[in-house]
Amino acid sequence: MKKFETFVHNVLMNRKKQTLTILLTALAFAGAVMMLPTKLVLAKMLPGKSANTYSIYIDTPVGSSIAQTEALTQCILGKLQKEPEVTDAEVYLGMGSPLDYAGLVKGSAFKRGEHEAEIVVNLTDRHGRDETSFEMVQRLRPALQNDCGKVRPGSVIKLIEQPAGPPTLASVVIELYGDSEQGLRDLSGKLATILASTEGLVDVDVMLDEVYTTFQLIPDEEKIIKSGLSVAQVNQILYLAFEGMGVAIKNSENAQDQIPLFVTLSDATKSVKGRDTESIRNKLASLKLMNQMGMLVPMTEVVTVRQSHSNPTLMTKNLRRYVNIIAETDMVSQVYPLLDAREQIVAQLSDAFEIESTHLFNYRLTDKKTGEVYDLEWDGEMKVTMDTFRDLGAAFIAALVLIFLLMVVYYKSFTLSGIVLLGSFLSIIGVIVGHWVVDLFTTHTFFLTATSLIGFIALMGISSRNSLLLIDFTRSLMQEKGMEKDRAIAVATATRAKPIFLTAAAIMLASTLLASDPIFGGLGVALIFGTLAAVVVSLLFIPVLLMRSDLARHFRSH
Numbered sequence: 235m236k237k238f239e240t241f242v243h244n245v246l247m248n249r250k251k252q253t254l255t256i257l258l259t260a261l262a263f264a265g266a267v268m269m270l271p272t273k274l275v276l277a278k279m280l281p282g283k284s285a286n287t288y289s290i291y292i293d294t295p296v297g298s299s300i301a302q303t304e305a306l307t308q309c310i311l312g313k314l315q316k317e318p319e320v321t322d323a324e325v326y327l328g329m330g331s332p333l334d335y336a337g338l339v340k341g342s343a344f345k346r347g348e349h350e351a352e353i354v355v356n357l358t359d360r361h362g363r364d365e366t367s368f369e370m371v372q373r374l375r376p377a378l379q380n381d382c383g384k385v386r387p388g389s390v391i392k393l394i395e396q397p398a399g400p401p402t403l404a405s406v407v408i409e410l411y412g413d414s415e416q417g418l419r420d421l422s423g424k425l426a427t428i429l430a431s432t433e434g435l436v437d438v439d440v441m442l443d444e445v446y447t448t449f450q451l452i453p454d455e456e457k458i459i460k461s462g463l464s465v466a467q468v469n470q471i472l473y474l475a476f477e478g479m480g481v482a483i484k485n486s487e488n489a490q491d492q493i494p495l496f497v498t499l500s501d502a503t504k505s506v507k508g509r510d511t512e513s514i515r516n517k518l519a520s521l522k523l524m525n526q527m528g529m530l531v532p533m534t535e536v537v538t539v540r541q542s543h544s545n546p547t548l549m550t551k552n553l554r555r556y557v558n559i560i561a562e563t564d565m566v567s568q569v570y571p572l573l574d575a576r577e578q579i580v581a582q583l584s585d586a587f588e589i590e591s592t593h594l595f596n597y598r599l600t601d602k603k604t605g606e607v608y609d610l611e612w613d614g615e616m617k618v619t620m621d622t623f624r625d626l627g628a629a630f631i632a633a634l635v636l637i638f639l640l641m642v643v644y645y646k647s648f649t650l651s652g653i654v655l656l657g658s659f660l661s662i663i664g665v666i667v668g669h670w671v672v673d674l675f676t677t678h679t680f681f682l683t684a685t686s687l688i689g690f691i692a693l694m695g696i697s698s699r700n701s702l703l704l705i706d707f708t709r710s711l712m713q714e715k716g717m718e719k720d721r722a723i724a725v726a727t728a729t730r731a732k733p734i735f736l737t738a739a740a741i742m743l744a745s746t747l748l749a750s751d752p753i754f755g756g757l758g759v760a761l762i763f764g765t766l767a768a769v770v771v772s773l774l775f776i777p778v779l780l781m782r783s784d785l786a787r788h789f790r791s792h
Contacts, residue, residue, distance in 0.1 A: 239728035245774075246720045246781045259660065259775045266666040270682075275669045278567035278681035279619035280399040283752040284366035289336065290353040290378070291392040293439065297446040297544070298349040300328055301501055302386050307351050309382035310391070314355060319363050319370065324354040336394050339401045368395055372565055375436060392437040392562065398753050399684075400618060404560035405568050406435060406575075407614030411556045415548075417606050418442075421599070422557045425610075428578045429561045434571040441558040443546035449514050450540045457536045462525030468536060475521055476504055514539045560614065567681060568616040579610075594620070619684075626687040633694050634659065641698075650705060653779045658697035660775065661768040665690045668763025669756070672749075682756065689760025693768060696741065700772035703730045708780060719785055723777050731773055738765045 245251045269275040290310060294303050307325050314320050324331065330342035331352045337343065345352060357367060365373075371393045379391050408425055412418045422440045430438040453468045473479050478498025485492055498504075506513050518533040525531055549556055563571060572595065579597065580589055587599040587608075597610040634655060641651035665686060673680040704726050711722035742765055748758030 236728070238731060239724050242727045242773075242777055243720060243724035246723060246777060252778045252781065255774055255778045259771070262663050263660060266663040269666050269670055273570070275666055275673070276567050276679055276681050277569055277619075277623075278683055279615055279622060280397075280683050280685070280753055281678075281681050281755070282366075282368040282395065282565065283398040284360045284368065285396040286357050286360055286367070287334075288355055288357075288367055288371055288396065289331065289334070289342075289394040290355065291340075291342075291390075291394055292351040292353070293390040293392075294349040294386045295388040295446070296347070296349050296444045297448075298386060300348040301505075303327060303349055303351050306382055306385045306389055306391075307353060309385050310353060310378055313374070313378055313382065314353075317370070317374075319357050319365060321356050321358055323356065326352045326354075334396070336396050336401050339403055340394060341403070368565060371395055375564075390437075390439045392439065394562075397615075399615075402615045402618055403558065403613070404437075405563040405615045406561045406572055407612065407616070408559040409551070409556050409611040409613050410559065410608060411551075411554045411611070412606060412608040413555060414604075414606050415555070417601065417604070417608065418555065418557045421608055422559050424583065425559050425579070428582060429559065429575055432561075432571050432575045432578065434564055434566040435561040435575070436564045437560075437562040439560050441549070441560060443544070445546055446544050447509060448542050448544050449511065450542060451514075451518075452538045452540055454536055454538055461531045461536055462527055462529070463523055463531060463536060467523055468533070471521055471523055471533070472537070475499060511539050511541050565678070568614075568619060572612065572616055622684045623687065626684060626691065630687070630691050630694075633691055637694060637698055645705075649783050653776060653783070654698050654701040654705070656779070657701040657768070657771050657776045658694045660771045661693045661697045661764040662690060663771075664763035664765070664767025665693070665760045667767070668759045671763070672759050680755070680759070684756075685754050686756030686760045689757040690764060693761065693764040696737075696765060697768040697772065699737075700730075700734050700768060701776050703734065704772065704776055705780065708785065712785065720781060723780050727773055727777050734769055734772060738769045741765045 245255060270277065292303065292306055292310070294306060304327055307327065311323060311325065314323055326345075328346070328348050328350060329352070330337060330345035330350075331354045333343055334354075342352060357363070357370070360367065375393050378393070383389055383391060406429070408429075410418060410422055410425065412421070419442065422442060426438050426440050429435050451472055453465055455465060458465055458468055470479065474481075474497065478496060480494040481497045482495040483492040484495055506517050515534055518537060518539070521533040522530040523533070549558070561571075576595060576597075583589065583599065586603075587601055590598050590600075592598050592609070593611075595612050599608045599610060600606070601608075637658060638651050638655045641654050642648060645651055666682070669680055669682050669686065704723075707726040707730055708719075708722045711717045711725055712719065715722075717725065742762045745758040745761040745765075748754045749762060751758065
């Protein structure tokens with residue numbers, strides 16, 4: 235440590251070396267911070283984690299039959315059967331799967347239509363396979379959407395992974411509010427097109443029912459009575475023809491209850507060739523009922539076919555009509571695609587809408603022709619990310635203020651308190667640079683996550699302790715030993731270097747267990763590299779600041 239003491243003393247006695255130390259520290263801080271806007275280090279709420287299962291949500295066009303939805307699921311199952319890591323798959327036609335962590339808020343429990351289905355894919359244990367679940371999802375997504383999407387054009391196939399953090403409706407969600415239903419439809423379609431063309435966003439979908447043609451079969455009671463039939467007969471034959479129904483019961487000595495006999499027509503018999511009134515009437519003409527006089531009466535004689543439009547579901551939130559436009563990220567952060575999408579929204583919609591910012595990333599769009607006002611608000615995992623980083627930022631500022639006030643009370647000096655605070659803050663250099671270094675050696679992007687910020691906040695106490703050791707020991711040497719300021723700072727730095735190194739080594743070794751975790755890896759990396767940066771700052775930068783301050787006056791005040 236004598237050599238280190240001599241090195242520190244030489245730096246303190248040379249004004250140019252002091253300036254160089256301060257300048258290099260400032261450049262390191264500026265360079266580390268600039269890694270964020272230059273995207274050398276990317277920020278995200280939480281990275282993806284490898285799970286043993288994922289889900290596939292299937293939404294065929296509204297009005298599709300269960301047979302059409304099943305044909306699409308069979309195509310997907312055929313692709314999955316070729317994957318050696320897939321152990322089995324569960325298919326839920328016309329309904330969602332039993333609720334899991336992701337399905338809680340993604341609407342899996344509300345799947346109740348023939349045009350919807352869900353496939354739960356189970357994989358081999360993640361510790362025994364080379365490919366992670368999110369890598370498999372990224373690889374299979376384009377193949378399933380391109381090949382199986384042709385089975386039923388207009389279908390949406392979404393691959394849903396288990397979230398590493400709190401579940402959300404989607405990674406990126408646009409909540410579009412407005413009073414005009416048609417205006418919402420038109421604008422949501424444009425926004426979906428923008429999201430689909432944004433790099434990094436996949437599985438784009440508009441959560442809005444399509445308006446499609448329906449055919450109502452209305453029994454004519456007057457004609458039914460004149461034909462010698464009953465309304466119940468007509469309703470039963472119609473239901474039997476298109477849905478199927480129980481027609482009798484069977485008793486068995488092996489069953490406590492009566493067994494219903496269910497009759498349904500074949501798929502070919504039930505299907506209608508075209509989607510028009512004439513095709514429906516031709517199908518009804520083949521259905522005949524025997525009246526009380528033994529005559530066969532065609533259904534077309536007693537049933538009227540009326541063509542109309544479907545009634546789409548109206549979605550409201552806070553008593554306002556709105557539409558959700560959702561998108562998932564393809565192994566990227568939500569922040570950067572969102573920023574790109576915002577730029578495209580302004581560029582492509584400015585001709586038709588007056589666009590003004592309302593809150594943070596939100597927009598208000600006013601139609602130049604009709605005057606209709608639409609509010610665009612961002613939600614989903616992006617909102618959780620912004621809220622989390624905002625809260626952690628507030629916690630970080632609170633930690634800085636509390637440390638500063640505590641130091642002011644202890645030292646009765648704003649200068650010494652500022653030195654302690656600055657030394658603690660500069661550990662961010664190691665946090666950011668550490669993420670960049672680890673990203674160079676990992677196959678996937680290593681994001682600066684919420685757990686990374688938690689690690690940075692935890693470093694504040696460690697960094698402050700290092701500075702306190704130096705300042706207090708320097709004060710003791712100056713007041714009790716009568717040393718000059720430069721020698722006292724050098725001796726204090728060299729003497730306290732060993733316990734500082736040992737403490738830092740213990741923290742870094744303990745944090746290596748966290749560094750390999752998919753969720754808390756950011757916390758481990760922040761503690762490892764942030765502690766290393768805190769040691770360097772404490773032993774080189776803090777002594778220079780102490781040398782440039784009037785320690786004798788500050789210590790007398792203390």
